[in-house]
Amino acid sequence: MSKLPIITAPDPRLKKRAAPVGTVDAEVRQLMDDMLETMYAAPGIGLAANQVGVLQRVIVLDLSRDDEPPRPLRMADPELVWVAEEDAGYEEGCLSLPEHYAEVVRPAAILVRYLDETGAQRELEADGLLATCIQHEIDHLDGVLFVDHISALKRNMILRKLLKSKKAAELPAYSETSFAA
Numbered sequence: 001m002s003k004l005p006i007i008t009a010p011d012p013r014l015k016k017r018a019a020p021v022g023t024v025d026a027e028v029r030q031l032m033d034d035m036l037e038t039m040y041a042a043p044g045i046g047l048a049a050n051q052v053g054v055l056q057r058v059i060v061l062d063l064s065r066d067d068e069p070p071r072p073l074r075m076a077d078p079e080l081v082w083v084a085e086e087d088a089g090y091e092e093g094c095l096s097l098p099e100h101y102a103e104v105v106r107p108a109a110i111l112v113r114y115l116d117e118t119g120a121q122r123e124l125e126a127d128g129l130l131a132t133c134i135q136h137e138i139d140h141l142d143g144v145l146f147v148d149h150i151s152a153l154k155r156n157m158i159l160r161k162l163l164k165s166k167k168a169a170e171l172p173a174y175s176e177t178s179f180a181a
């Protein structure tokens with residue numbers, strides 16, 4: 001397994017729709033494992049392939065707490081086949097928008113159909129944080145970020161801050177007029 005670099009917004013790869021994998025082969029399985037390692041190291045509870053620059057419909061999740069054994073979920077070509085009429089709001093964050101959070105309202109329960117790491121088709125009913133997290137990750141595969149669900153004012157504020165810190169990170173350690181120490 002190997003850890004992959006996580007892309008942060010703004011970046012065009014986060015706005016693209018990822019393509020279905022169709023079948024789960026050794027390459028897809030490797031991607032799933034690398035993404036899990038990347039997610040655990042971050043640390044995070046979910047990761048979509050777009051976030052590591054791979055435009056394939058693959059997501060991984062693990063909502064187990066620190067004192068519980070890991071419960072990794074590997075999903076290829078996930079699709080929502082049912083969503084509840086009731087909504088739930090959660091304070092969401094994202095490894096691609098580090099240190100920014102906002103409340104997002106989504107359907108409170110879902111039924112997701114996907115291919116697991118063996119290529120078998122599965123269905124999973126989820127509510128609570130898992131339902132939110134799966135929807136957040138499927139959004140990534142469609143080029144949608146959690147900030148796309150909030151007001152334009154708040155979204156632009158977050159994206160401007162991220163762009164600023166990205167530019168600051170790209171500056172040389174010092175120049176004639178400034179330095180970073």
Ligand code: NI
Nearest residue numbers: 093094095096
């Ligand atoms: Ni995210």
